[in-house]
Amino acid sequence: MSIGIDELGLKQTMGFRIRLARQKRNLTMEEVASQLGSSRGYIANVESGTTNLSLIRVIEFSKILEVDPAWLTGFRNSDEGLFIDELTDFITDDFVLKSTFLDKKGLKSDRILSVEVVGKSMEPTIKAGSFAIANMEATGIIERDLFVLKVEDKYCVRWVEPTVEGNYKIESNQNDPFFMPNCTVTPMELTQIEIIGRVELIVSSRD
Template sequence: MDLSERIKLARKKANLTQSQLAESVGIAQTAISQLESGKTLRSSYLIQIARSCKVNSVWLASGEGEMNLTEDTLTSLSNEIEEIMCGEHEDDAALNNSLRERIENLRNVSRYAPSNSLLTEEIPYLIELDDPLDPSRRVVQVSVSVQLDLSIEILEKQKVLPKNVVAVAISGNSMTPVLQDGSTVVAHLLETQVIDGKMYVIDHGGQIRVKALYRLPGGGIRVRSYNVTEHPDESYSVREMEEAKIRIIGRVFWGASFY
């Protein structure tokens, strides 16, 4: 049974329509349709889909283990995780270590025990808003309401703390075929030094852009889209970056496409 069949089975078991499931998860109905038809083969919303359908997210994502987790298992795991979360920890890394150790113990007990992918952090999205001081301008801000549930396992592999990352929704076709319109990427705010060819989130005068960057002599940058046919390279000196109000927000380390 592939992912599309598991999602459809889980949705029907929960007596949900595609629209109802999409609304519960917070994504478009077309995203569920694409997943169930097999046109989309992955999604970072699998945990939310599993929760909405009340099935085991490990089973939903990989097909391993049982479709349903018993109530006793869910309650026990929830209580243990809550106890760890409420305990004293020096920092986020120490907390993640405690959670990881508990998950590792669960793995030793059962081959179908949950992995770190069941544990998520809420990552805020960057959004564009009208400048309250000048409605003719746009500004980039961190959203207080729109968030992405990102697996702790991803953050641990990158050795980044949740407080230092932001999510960005891709708009347009400039980064196709790698990033489609509607994709989401996550960037590390502490990595703003350009490494040639790496992908970065930038604030370009109030517009959020995700581009591959290259260093130029004198401190400037070359901005490159993957769809070079429609979006040719752009080059900026340090002065031109200041005039265009170009600011490097962070390096992209994770991305997913939902459509």
């Protein structure tokens, strides 16, 4: 007994939605093809609805375009909240950052990390008990800036600054001699420290 799937209609739906999502992501056919390990012609055929897609291929497209695969295949008709990252708030036991707020800041909920600042080493910049929100997509050190670092399974917030000699200063406002005291490290030594990301936000309560 046939369940009556319109194969041509399914291919055309997926092709149209792949093109729509690609354009909304400002990606070229060549860029998508490169991530898939295919060609521009293949992407053009997919978007025109003339190519069958396997389940694995659908999932690959959904990851590259950051869309819900159910929407991509036509099993979800609403375009509301099309992009996955726009649906997700950042939720902790202590606070919630709404997805609309994160979007305004250019941040993604799955690419940030919250770290509680313990002790007074970063006062007055960050008071004890506040939360530093690190952007895990921003790990490059160009100028003096605040970063969340991970050392020996512990997180801390420190100023990191490149020096004219090609090394890096790592400092807190109030030198912490017990955990990561102020120091200067070489590029090789810096590789032994995990740079989680640049601090983009500070969440704290009023006194």
